[in-house]
Amino acid sequence: MNTAAIAxxxxxxxxxxxxxLIGSEIIKLAGEINEKIRNGEKxxxxxxxxxxxxxxxxxxxxxxEIIAAYTNDETNYPPADGILxxxxxxxxxxxxRMKLDYPADQILIAGGARPLIYATFQAIVDSxxxxxxxxxxxxxxxxxxLSSTQQLAVETKPENNFMPTADExxxxxxxxxxxxxxxxxxxxxxxxxxxxxxxxxxLILSENKKRVAKGSKPxxxxxxxxxxxxxxxxxxxxxxxxxxxxxxQYTVFIDGLxxxxxxxxxxxxxxxxxxxxxxxxxxxxxxxxxxxxxxEQVASxxxxxxxxxxxxxxxxIKGKISSRLDAIYKGVILLKNEGxxxxxxxxxxxLYLTVQLNLVGAKTMDGNILSNSKEVNxxxxxxxxxxxxxxxxxxxxxxxxxxxxxxxxxxxxxxxQLVSNLKNALRKLQF
Numbered sequence: 559m560n561t562a563a564i565a566x567x568x569x570x571x572x573x574x575x576x577x578x579l580i581g582s583e584i585i586k587l588a589g590e591i592n593e594k595i596r597n598g599e600k601x602x603x604x605x606x607x608x609x610x611x612x613x614x615x616x617x618x619x620x621x622x623e624i625i626a627a628y629t630n631d632e633t634n635y636p637p638a639d640g641i642l643x644x645x646x647x648x649x650x651x652x653x654x655r656m657k658l659d660y661p662a663d664q665i666l667i668a669g670g671a672r673p674l675i676y677a678t679f680q681a682i683v684d685s686x687x688x689x690x691x692x693x694x695x696x697x698x699x700x701x702x703x704l705s706s707t708q709q710l711a712v713e714t715k716p717e718n719n720f721m722p723t724a725d726e727x728x729x730x731x732x733x734x735x736x737x738x739x740x741x742x743x744x745x746x747x748x749x750x751x752x753x754x755x756x757x758x759x760x761l762i763l764s765e766n767k768k769r770v771a772k773g774s775k776p777x778x779x780x781x782x783x784x785x786x787x788x789x790x791x792x793x794x795x796x797x798x799x800x801x802x803x804x805x806x807q808y809t810v811f812i813d814g815l816x817x818x819x820x821x822x823x824x825x826x827x828x829x830x831x832x833x834x835x836x837x838x839x840x841x842x843x844x845x846x847x848x849x850x851x852x853x854e855q856v857a858s859x860x861x862x863x864x865x866x867x868x869x870x871x872x873x874x875i876k877g878k879i880s881s882r883l884d885a886i887y888k889g890v891i892l893l894k895n896e897g898x899x900x901x902x903x904x905x906x907x908x909l910y911l912t913v914q915l916n917l918v919g920a921k922t923m924d925g926n927i928l929s930n931s932k933e934v935n936x937x938x939x940x941x942x943x944x945x946x947x948x949x950x951x952x953x954x955x956x957x958x959x960x961x962x963x964x965x966x967x968x969x970x971x972x973x974x975q976l977v978s979n980l981k982n983a984l985r986k987l988q989f
Contacts, residue, residue, distance in 0.1 A: 575703065575704065575706060578703070579700070579703055579704070580700075582697075582700075583947075583950075583951035584605060584606065584607075584947055584951055585606075587605055587935075587945065587947060587951070588603065588605045588606050588945070590939075591603050591605060591939065591945040594939075599943065600943055601939070601943050601944070601945055602943060602944045602945065602968060602972060602976045602979070603945045603967055604944060604945055604946050604963045604964050604965065604967070604968060605945045605946065605947050605964060606964060606966075606967070607696075607744060607745075607817075607909065607910070607964050607966070608822050608964075608966055608967070609820040609822060609909075609966035609967065610966065610967040611820070613878075613966075613967070613968075613969060614820040614875065614878065614966060615820065616819055616820055616821045616824065617819055617861065617867065617868075617871045619861050619864060619867050620819065620821070620824075620857060620858070620861040623856070623857035623858075623860045623861050624824070624853060624854060624857040626857070626860075627852075627853035627854070627856040627857045627860075628853045630856075632852050632853045632856045633852060633853060634852060635849070635852070636667070636849050636850070636851075636852040636855055638840050638841075638843065638844040638849070639663075639665075639666050639667060639836075639840045640665070640666060640667020640668075640828070640849075640850065640855060641667070641852065641855045641856065641859065642662060643856070643859040644667060644826075644855050644856075644858055644859035644862075645662035645663075645665040645667065645828075646662045646859075647858075647859045647862050647863055648662075648665050648828055648830075648862070649661055649662050649665060651862060652830065654865075656797065656800065657800060658797070658799060658800065658830075660830045660831075663833060663836075664830055664831065664832070664833050664836050665828055665829070665830045665836070666828060666829045666830070666836050666839055666840050666843070667826065667827070667828050667849070667850050667855060668827050668828070668829070668843055668848050668849065668850060669825040669826075669827070669848045669849060669850045669851070670814060670816055670822075670825045670826070670827040670850070671782065671784050671812050671813070671814045671816065671827040672827075673827070673843055673846065673848035674812050674814075674827050674828070674829040674839070674843075675697070675701055675780070675782070675812055676701060676704065676846075676848075677829070677839035677842045677843050677846075677848075678736075678780045678810050678812070678829065678835075678839060679701050679702070679704070679705040679707070679736065679780075680705060680839075680842050681835055681838040681839045681842060682735060682736050682778050682780075682810075682835070683705050683707045683735050683736050684707075684735075685705070685706040685707070686706070686707065686708065687707050687708070687735040687736070688707060688708045688709075688710050688730075688733045688734050688735055689701075689702045689705070689707045689708070689709060689710065689734065689735070689736045689737075689738060690710040690712070690727065690730050690731065690733075690734035690736070690737045690738070691709070691710070691711060691712070691737070691738040691739070692711075692712050692713075692714045692720075692721075692722035692726070692727075692739070693711045693712065693713055693714065693949075693952060693953030693954050694714070694720060694743075694745050694746065694949040694952030694953055694954045694958075694960075694962075695738070695740055695743065695744070695745075695952055695953060696740065696744040696745065696952060698711075698738045698953070699711065699953050701738075707735075707736075710730045710733065710734055711953055712726050712727060712730065713954060713955065714726065716903070716912075716914070716960065718754075719746065719748035719749075719903055719906070719912075720743065720746045720748055720903075720912065720960075721741070721743060721746075721748055721749070721750055721751075721754060722739070722758070723754060723757070723758075724754070724757035724758045724760070724761045727758060727761065728761060731761055731762070731765050731777065732765060734777055735775060735777065735778070736777070736778050736779075736780060737758075737762065737777060737778070737779050737780070738780045738782070739758070739779065739780070739781055739782070740781075740782040740783075740784075741755070741781075741782075741783060741786075741795070741796070742783075742785040742786065742788065742789065742795070742906065742907035742908040743908070744784075744785070744908060744910065744952075745910055745912070745947065745949065745952050745962035746903065746910060746912045746962070747785075747883070747903075747905060747906055747907050747908040747909070747910035747911060747912060748903060748906050748907070748912065749789065749793055749794075749795060749796070749906050749907050750796055751796070752794075752796045752801060755796050755797075755798060755801055756801045756802065758798075759779075759798045759801055759802040759805050760802065762777055762779060762805065762808060763802060763804055763805065763808075765777050766808060776807075776808055777808065778808050778809070778810065778835075779798060779805065779808055779809045779810070780809075780810050780812065781797065781798055781809055781810070781811050781812065782811075782812040783795065783797060783811060783812065783813055784812060784813055784814055784816060784817050784818075784827075785817050785818075785907055785908040785909075786813070786818075786907075787818040787872055787876075788817060788818060788875070788876060788879060788907055788908050788909065789876075789906065789907040790876060790879075790880040790883070790905055790906060790907060791880075791905075791906075793906045793907055795907070797811070806832070807832055808832075809831055809832075810829055810830075810831035810832075810835060810836075810839075811829060811830050811831060812827070812829055813827065813828055813829070813830075814826060814827030814828055815827070815858060817908070817909070818872065818875070819871065819875070820875060820966070824854050824858075825850055825851065825854065826850045826854050826855060826858045827850070879909050879965060879966070880905060881970060882965035882968060882970060882973065883905035883909070883910075883911050883965055884905060885970060885973040886902075886911055886963060886965065886973055886976070886977070887902050887904060887905055887911055889973065889974075889976075889977030889980075890902040890911075890913055890977075890980075892977070893977070893980065893981055893984065896981075898981070898984045899915075899916040899917065899989060900913065900914055900915050900916065900984070901913070901914040901916075902914065909964055909965050909966050910962050910963065910964055910965075911962075911963040911965065912960060912961075912962065912963075913946070913960070913961050913962075913963055914959050914960050914961070915934055915938065915959060915960075915961055916959045917934045917937070917959070917984075917987065917989075918930060918931070918933075918934060918957065918959065919989075920987040920988060920989050921987065921988040922937065922986065922987060923986050928987075930956055930957065931948040931949070931950050931956060931957065931958055931959065931961075932948065932950070932956075934948070934959075935947075935948050935961070937983070938980070938983060941982075941983035941986065942976075942979040942980045942982070942983035943979055944976060944979060944980060946961045946962060946963050947961060947962045947964075948960075948961050948962075949961060949962065
C-alpha cells in the first residue's frame with residue numbers, strides 16, 4: 559500500500575461503535591497457534607469451543623438428511639421464523655424433554671445461536687440501557703457493545719464454580735434491562751444448582767413486580783442453554799421457567815444444534831420465549847437475513863423426529879467428551895498433588911475444563927518473571943505446546959489465574975503426552 563493510500567485510509571471515518579469494537583481474543587489466540595502449527599510445531603490446540611469433525615462427526619442420519627435435502631432442491635428462501643416442520647418438531651421436543659410448553663409460533667430459527675443472541679439484545683435494550691451479566695462469560699461484552707448499551711459485569715468466584723449468585727447480582731438488578739445468563743456456562747463447563755437459579759429467578763420476579771406497578775419496561779432474562787444436553791455424571795440442567803413458571807413471560811431461551819450434535823458449521827439455532835418478543839426478533843432477523851439454510855432446516859426436522867437416534871448420539875458424544883475431560887482433570891490433579899501450583903474444577907458439562915495455573919510471579923529459566931495471565935498463557939504455549947484461553951478473554955480481570963481448556967479437538971491418546979508437557983513446563987519454573 560502506497561503512502562497516499564495509507565493517508566486516505568487514516569482519514570476515513572467509521573461509526574464510533576465500529577471504531578471501538580474489538581475482535582475476539584479467542585480467535586486471535588487461535589490464529590497465533592495455527593501459525594505455529596503451519597511452521598511445523600506440534601501444538602495441542604485446546605482453545606476454540608469447536609469440534610474436530612474427524613473425531614466428532616455429526617450424526618450419520620443428519621448428514622444423510624442434509625444431502626437428501628439438497629438433492630431434493632430445498633434451496634429457496636426459508637420462512638423468516640424458520641420452516642414450520644422444524645418449529646413443530648422443536649415444540650414437541652421441548653415438551654417431551656424439558657416439560658416446557660412452547661407452540662411453534664413462539665419458536666424462532668436462525669443461523670446458529672449468535673444471530674438469536676444479537677436479536678435478543680436488539681429487541682430488548684435501547685441505546686444507553688444497562689445489560690447485567692457475570693464474568694467470565696462468552697461475548698456478552700461484545701453484544702452489549704454492538705447494542706450501544708452500558709455493561710454491568712459482575713465478577714464471579716471459583717468457590718461457586720464461577721456461577722453467579724443472587725447476592726452478587728442483587729446490587730445491580732434495579733438498574734438492568736436485560737440479564738444474560740448461560741448454563742452450562744462457557745467458559746467454565748459448570749452449571750446452576752436448582753437453589754441458586756431459583757434465588758435469581760425470585761430476584762427478577764420481585765424486581766418486575768415493582769416495574770409493573772410503575773408501568774416501566776420489565777427486566778428480561780436471556781438464558782443461553784446451548785450446552786444443556788451435555789451434562790456428565792450426576793450433573794443436572796435446570797431452567798428458569800421450570801423452576802418458576804412466572805418467569806415464562808420474561809425469559810428468552812437460546813439453543814441449537816451446534817454443541818449437542820457437534821454441528822457448529824451446520825448453523826441451525828433456535829430461540830423460544832414470549833410471542834411478542836419472538837415476533838420482534840423475527841422481524842429483526844428478517845431484515846438481517848440471518849436464516850439457517852433451508853436444506854439444513856429440513857434435514858434437522860427430519861433427523862430430530864427420530865428420538866432414538868438422537869438419544870443414541872447424545873450418549874455417544876457425551877461419553878467421548880467426558881472421557882477427555884476426566885483424563886485431563888485427573889492429570890491436573892495429579893500434578894497438583896505433586897506440589898505444583900495448579901488446580902481444576904471437576905467436569906460438570908459442556909466441553910470445557912476450568913483449570914487454575916497460579917503461576918504469576920514465577921521466574922522462567924532465562925530469568926523473566928511471569929507478570930500476568932497473558933504471559934502465563936504464552937509460556938504454556940511456548941514451553942508445553944498447549945493452547946488454552948485465559949479467563950481474561952471472557953471478561954474476567956487481567957490478574958485472574960483461571961483458564962479454559964476445550965477438548966473437542968484432542969484425542970484420548972494425546973492426553974498423557976499433553977500432561978507430561980505441562981509437567982515439564984512447570985518443572986522449569988522457580989516459584
